[in-house]
Ligand code: GUN
């Protein structure tokens with residue numbers, strides 16, 4: 001398996017039985033671990049994926065096979081299509097996953113989430129700057145303890161898998177141990193992940209403040225040990241302009257010039273008080289966006305969370321530089337930040353992915369986040385149809401992170417991460433799905449009513465890593 005260390009062990013949250021009820025090949029006596037296996041797997045079920053954005057590509061942008069089959073070899077897609085087009089002996093191998101009656105999609109991509117905010121989610125009563133001071137910084141300070149960092153990283157990665165999310169762009173904390181713990185947990189599960197040490201050297205509690213030289217040495221060491229290891233990639237992660245000095249942003253820019261294939265992630269134009277503060281802190285910059293542009297931080301692997309209050313010139317600048325936006329509707333509603341205009345971003349030619357932004361966001365579920373996206377667009381006087389929504393959640397997110405050559409759809413050769421969805425997971429969803437006239441209506445019901453209960457199984461590189469427990 002290219003890029004993977006032979007013999008790596010994967011924790012399987014779903015127990016020791018295969019999705020067909022057989023013992024999983026390669027399990028130990030407890031059924032909890034197995035070796036990555038190069039075996040061929042054939043997956044049956046209804047299959048949907050995207051070739052481009054349905055907003056511009058129309059009917060050619062997506063493919064759907066109600067009775068579909070996906071063939072995976074060595075963790076990569078060999079073939080996908082209508083089941084009847086496959087030779088009968090394609091189905092003779094030992095590993096057939098029969099998901100007939102379920103919907104198979106490429107694994108969800110969460111383009112913005114904080115692994116250190118698992119205990120911040122659902123904190124009452126504040127907007128961004130107060131929320132950071134009152135809840136978020138104290139929770140993040142606990143990650144100086146490597147034991148805490150490791151326990152939370154394991155919980156966090158499992159929670160992503162339970163929600164069908166197989167790739168995410170993640171903010172741990174300023175602590176090197178929090179980044180090591182997160183990458184180690186992701187590697188153990190063979191997830192494709194983007195993350196990096198949060199950088200902040202001012203306007204934050206002393207316990208979270210970088211010391212310039214030590215921070216640079218930590219970042220260089222983390223890049224050397226994790227960037228390009230298995231499926232992991234390093235992102236330069238200045239938290240947001242207010243907590244970085246101009247010198248620290250310049251350091252991030254220098255590192256990007258030195259390592260041009262690194263990712264960049266930060267926050268931009270989320271909240272009006274934040275924007276006023278940035279104008280005070282960086283009087284020489286033309287705008288908040290310009291602070292990052294001047295530091296040389298905007299490029300094809302840069303993703304900016306929120307961008308709710310971004311001027312036309314800045315949006316055009318972002319498009320020209322090839323930067324992307326993480327649209328985080330659940331967080332934007334919960335923290336009271338505002339309504340992102342997806343149509344405007346699309347018209348400007350900026351790539352956009354969907355982000356849960358836990359713990360400002362209130363759910364790890366990409367389905368619930370799409371439901372919030374729909375409501376945000378309704379309040380903007382536009383709409384988000386289901387096909388566009390699920391494109392955002394899969395190929396759109398992969399493209400926003402600069403990973404569309406590896407993940408995001410079932411094109412042959414791509415890494416076979418996928419989610420199996422149950423369109424009858426709850427009484428309400430089952431009833432509504434039964435009324436749906438076509439796949440678009442089914443998808444809309446799923447994104448409006450679905451959550452982690454709708455995730456029947458999650459596969460990484462073809463292999464089952466999570467299966468929903470059956471009701472007893
Ligand atoms: N801006 C700076 N830090 C954060 C954060 O942790 N969450 C959100 N939503 N916005 C931020």
Ligand code: ZN
Pocket residue numbers: 112113114267305357360
């Ligand atoms: Zn965030």
